[in-house]
Amino acid sequence: MKLTDKIAAHNSTHPFYTFEFFPPRTDQGLENLVSRISRLSALNPIAISVTWGAGGSTKERSLDLAGFTQSDCAIDTILHLTCTNMVPGLVDDALRVAKSRGIQNILALRGDPPRGEEQWTPIDPRFNHGIDLVTYIRSSTEFSSQFCIGVAAYPEGHPDRQTDEEGEIEFLKAKVDAGADFIMTQLFYDADVFLRWIEKVRAKGISVPIIPGIMPIQTYSSFLRLIKLCGIRVPPSIMSDLEPIRHDDQLVKEYGVRLAVDIIQKITATGVVRGVNFCTLNLEKSVQLVLNNLQWVGGSPKTLNKLIAETPGPIIHPHPDSDLVVTPESATTSATNALASKQILDNEPGRGELNNAATWDEFPNGRFGDYKSPAFGAQDQWGGLGISRLEAVSEWGSPKTVVDLTELFLRYLHSEISTTPFSSLPLSPESLTILPHLENLTTRGWWTVCSQPAVDGASSTDEVFGWGPRGGYVFQKGFVEFFVEEDVVEEIEKKIEQDGKAYVHYFAANVHGECRSNVPEDGRNAVTWGMFPGQEIAQTTIIERESFLTWKDEAFSIWAEWASFYPPGSSERNLLEGVRKERWLVSIIHHDYKREDALWTFLSDGGSVL
Structure with a gap:
């Protein structure tokens, strides 16, 4: 079902929500993510979105994971699709595979901007910006009627563009005029800034659904890295709150849940926002706790309590990398065989030290984490050096x-x-x-x-x-x-x-x-x-x-x-x-x-x- 149709039909007493996942970098991580998604599907998201690696670097895993969530989990799936740095023909291939697997929703993204004087990856000259992908799908007799198309928006400004807010909103309107059906936003931690931005967007005549991106804070160090990578501005009050607890990961995690709840309550109270997108980073416990505190979870409290009880216990994480913190998402091998092992959905995680799932809900969970974790490689999933x-x-x-x-x-x-190039922090x-x-x-x-x-x-x-x-x-x-x-x-x-x-x-x-x-x-x-x-x-x-x-x-x-x-x-x-x-x-x-x-x-x- 197309996402806009699901949003229109949503008549619950609470706003809707979607979950975003990325393909793990290892087969073991992918297998365990399948199990995790199966559990989280019991929370009744209206859709699941699956990210796409820079230049199609996770093509096989992304398509296999999206196909699995669409078909086997019976959850409408949004496939992210980037268009820059893609080899010629890859966009068409991805759209055809998505269509064949029953996927009806695409999030059309620009992807990594061109780097250097000459690309070492061949580029399809048809695609330089997200709007090019929207226009291409809408003009195609093969794809236009198949897909509901979403685009990205940046309430605090695009990190790579030196454009004022008015110019950014004009870019957004152009994408909607080209045929976009819904908007998903970049992360933010200032609800007031977001609410002012959405008023300006609506005043510009943009009426399609806008779904804000929410990512609960996991650890202090990962939060600092995230806001630097994405160019996110954080209210001084949040930094002040985090300062005295920055060395206690459990307290930071709990604060992150409370903050996410506060932000969501504030932006949905006016009725302007009808739902949110949780950027899970393939983690599950924070999302569960946020939904529980919001009292949005479908089903009985007993069901939710069982889900949380089966999820990893107290949250801890490896000490931040010393002079390396770069672990972008960069898997390239096929995940077909991994996803074929559906029996893992019914198995409880092992209890031994080497495969205890209690260590799988940490962040960052990059190359120093357990490669069996669904979140392995999450620390820098956007890929690339992140620098012009x-x-x-x-x-x-x-x-x-x-x-x-x-x-x-x-x-x-x-x-x-x-x-x-190997460390983005001092x-x-x-x-x-x-x-x-x-x-x-x-x-x-x-x-x-x-x-x-x-x-x-x-x-x-x-x-x-x-x-x-x-x-x-x-x-x-x-x-x-x-x-x-x-x-x-x-x-x-x-x-x-x-x-x-x-x-x-x-x-x-x-x-x-x-x-x-x-x-x-x-x-x-x-x-x-x-x-x-x-x-x-x-x-x-x-x-x-x-x-x-x-x-x-x-x-x-x-x-x-x-x-x-x-x-x-x-x-x-x-x-x-x-x-x-x-x-x-x-x-x-x-x-x-x-x-x-x-x-x-x-x-x-x-x-x-x-």
């Missing part, structure tokens, strides 16, 4: 030699620049505690992109290392990741064979698909864990082959996108493309967390690195 060419050149300059790159990574460690306080060691490695040309120090029983409220609820203790094994040449990888392997067999594990991989490791094929290294009153041991940071290889693909794609900022044949592009082809990504873990210097001593030999 001009911004990149301004921040990172024009590196022409390996020495220039070493200097760039050192400047980041010295806080002379606030980002690198160096964390945690990384500052091991700064001399990171400087030592980087000076040798081992460009560090992620690390953490060993920690033996710090308080869960510790200003630097703490996470999770109060009254607990947290632990960490030291690890570090960096890019090096192949001969250095061989030196490291020899060193581990001679001196580190009992305590050191490593992974090393290159862009060509080669992977070396001394970790058993099914080995999983928990490198961050915590113990809290009334809970099982929580293993929140796990490094194993599946997640490392997923991240490896992402890491080398970052080099490619960075290279695309510079003209073909330029010294900068040749350098960055050469690094991508020649260097290896290496991850080293030292298991003796009792000694703070164990990893760094191992990597040193007589005071110099190896």
Whole structure:
């Protein structure tokens, strides 16, 4: 059924709601998301939306997931579809597959803007903006009558456009005039700003349904990252409320639920807004709690209580990544086989430490989380570097030699620049505690992109290392990741064979698909864990082959996108493309967390690195 028809027919005592999901980056995560969606469908959303990776990077998974929710879950599904950076013919293919699977709703989006002087991905010249996709579908005899089309709106302004509010509303009206049937908005946390914006939109003559995007705050660090990525303005009162509880993840989670309830109540009280879209990030508990507090949930309280009871317990999360926080959504393999395993819908999650679903409702749940989680890879699901060419050149300059790159990574460690292509936030306080060691490695040309120090029983409220609820203790094994040449990888392997067999594990991989490791094929290294009153041991940071290889693909794609900022044949592009082809990504873990210097001593030999 088309979304606008469902909205028109909605006659409940409360506003409607939709749930948004993204395709996880691993087959295991996708299988468990299917189970999660099955549970959440009992909350009676009028529709489910499924995101589309940049340039069609999640085409197969997105189409399979949307087909599953439409057919097997019997929930009307909205397929997000981006149009820029798409290879010719991919838009038509996606629309035909969606039509064949009974999907009648499309959210037409622009997607990533063009990067650099020349795209390294072929582009279909018909599509440069969301309006082009709307116009194309509406003018097609094959697709026009099939699809109800939605478009995006930005109550606080588009993060990539230097246009005033009036200009943004004109863009929106043009999309509606081209044939859009409904509008879904970007996230926001200021209800007053949204209400003023919607008044102006209606005054412009835009009358189609407007569905605001709501995302409950999960953790303080992920919230800061989100508002930076999306250019969202936050009222000072919210930041003041979060400041005293920022190190208590459970309190932040509870605050996020209350804030979402307050915002929803305020924007729906006037009757101008008839429903909301929950950006779930593939998490479930916050959405359940928000709906429960709003008293919007269909069915009996007993049914809801059962759902919440079966959902993971107290919310905790891995400590924020040290000098790497980039984990965009970037899956490319087919999910057909994963979705074929429908029997998982009836199975309860396992209770062992390695697959306990209680660790699956955390955020961020990126590459350091459990790769079996439905939310694996959620931390930066929008994809790409999230920065324009001009911004990149301004921040990172024009590196022409390996020495220039070493200097760039050192400047980041010295806080002379606030980002690198591998980290969109300044160096964390945690990384500052091991700064001399990171400087030592980087000076040798081992460009560090992620690390953490060993920690033996710090308080869960510790200003630097703490996470999770109060009254607990947290632990960490030291690890570090960096890019090096192949001969250095061989030196490291020899060193581990001679001196580190009992305590050191490593992974090393290159862009060509080669992977070396001394970790058993099914080995999983928990490198961050915590113990809290009334809970099982929580293993929140796990490094194993599946997640490392997923991240490896992402890491080398970052080099490619960075290279695309510079003209073909330029010294900068040749350098960055050469690094991508020649260097290896290496991850080293030292298991003796009792000694703070164990990893760094191992990597040193007589005071110099190896």
